[in-house]
Amino acid sequence: MTDFSRMGAAVIGTGFIGAVHIGALRRLGVRVEGVLGSSPERGAAGAAALSVGKAYATLEDLLADPKVDLVHVTSPNHAHYQQVKAILAAGKHVICEKPLAMTSGESAEMVELARASGKIAAVCYNIRFYPLNHHAHGMVKAGALGDIRLVTGHYHQDWLAKPGDWNWRLESDQGGALRSVGDIGTHWVDLVSFVSGQKVAAVFADLTTFIKERQKPVGPVATFSAASGETQTRRIETDDAAMIMLRFEGGAKGVMTTSQISIGRKNSLQWDMAGSAASAAWDSETPDHLFIGHRDAPNQILQRDPGMMNATGAAAAALPGGHVEGFADSFRALFQQVYADAATGARAATSTYASFEDGHHEMRFCDAVLRSAAEARWVEV
Incomplete structure (x- = not known):
């Protein structure tokens, strides 16, 4: 059995589906290290509402956190492509909400980047x-x-x-x-x-x-x-x-x-x-x-x-x-x-x-x- 308490997650997005992700992670025992909102203010408000200890100011701050093993992307669709690219480049695993991207050109590139990274890359078709x-x-x-x-x-x-x-x-x-x-x-x-x-x-x-x-x-x-x-x-x-x-x-x-x-x-x-x-x-x-x-x-x-x-x-x-x-x-x-x-x-x-x-x-x-x-x-x- 995997000891999920050894693994840390960060969630991008503090709306309805981001909260669902956080609830499921807590049930597994995964450490939710922090959240990233659409602005620092909304991120802080979301972290407080969801009882998460940290709100990252930027994606760069999130990706620099060594405690984060896997990032959940629950942001609006137009943000998925750039965020996932940055997550994979930072050497972290990723779960992305659907649809994967805005265009098939973007998603095709994301497939290749995921393959090259060797990281786990999943789409949240729950x-x-x-x-x-x-x-x-x-x-x-x-x-x-x-x-x-x-x-x-x-x-x-x-x-x-x-x-x-x-x-x-x-x-x-x-x-x-x-x-x-x-x-x-x-x-x-x-x-x-x-x-x-x-x-x-x-x-x-x-x-x-x-x-x-x-x-x-x-x-x-x-x-x-x-x-x-x-x-x-x-x-x-x-x-x-x-x-x-x-x-x-x-x-x-x-x-x-x-x-x-x-x-x-x-x-x-x-x-x-x-x-x-x-x-x-x-x-x-x-x-x-x-x-x-x-x-x-x-x-x-x-x-x-x-x-x-x-x-x-x-x-x-x-x-x-x-x-x-x-x-x-x-x-x-x-x-x-x-x-x-x-x-x-x-x-x-x-x-x-x-x-x-x-x-x-x-x-x-x-x-x-x-x-x-x-x-x-x-x-x-």
């Missing part, structure tokens, strides 16, 4: 680490579903459903040209690729911006928080929702929708895979249950229980059956693998977290979606 998604991955690998034929599903939220809702992801210079697809759609694509063992090879996409003007607050707004006070009208170019048909490299076909304007859907990621022998389906809002479908036998609902799961699924679980593992637990499971590999200095053959290569594929997926939507045709990834 939804893989709900244990039943690992169980489903093991089922597919063992042939329990047969040949995967059809993959369908969605990722729907409602936190940007009103003209007064605001977040930095709405602006393409901070979040990228794609929003619902880049922010949550890449989670869905990474997850179904992991479960099915097949990458997306081609797309036919339709993107829509339903709310073309929004009210941007003059002051900062945290993710999933309501805005208040003085606002400015801003024209919106990024996608509120998308419909995308998919072709997978192994021959499967699929269709997905993404939405950040589906009222009542707080964080609903669903996938359904139809194989030649059986089917399976999962919903992030009921994460401890996996549907397994049969033609000539009763259908099943597998409640997450390590004693009833395959080895791949059981390895991702931390609690007994009936004790629900949720969003925060998925980060703990992901970080447990990454820090174990960082302790040895190499990725284990059994590790299942998303690599920078996986993150680069999602950036190429986004390129294909943009081109397909613009040209109304199938585009290869």
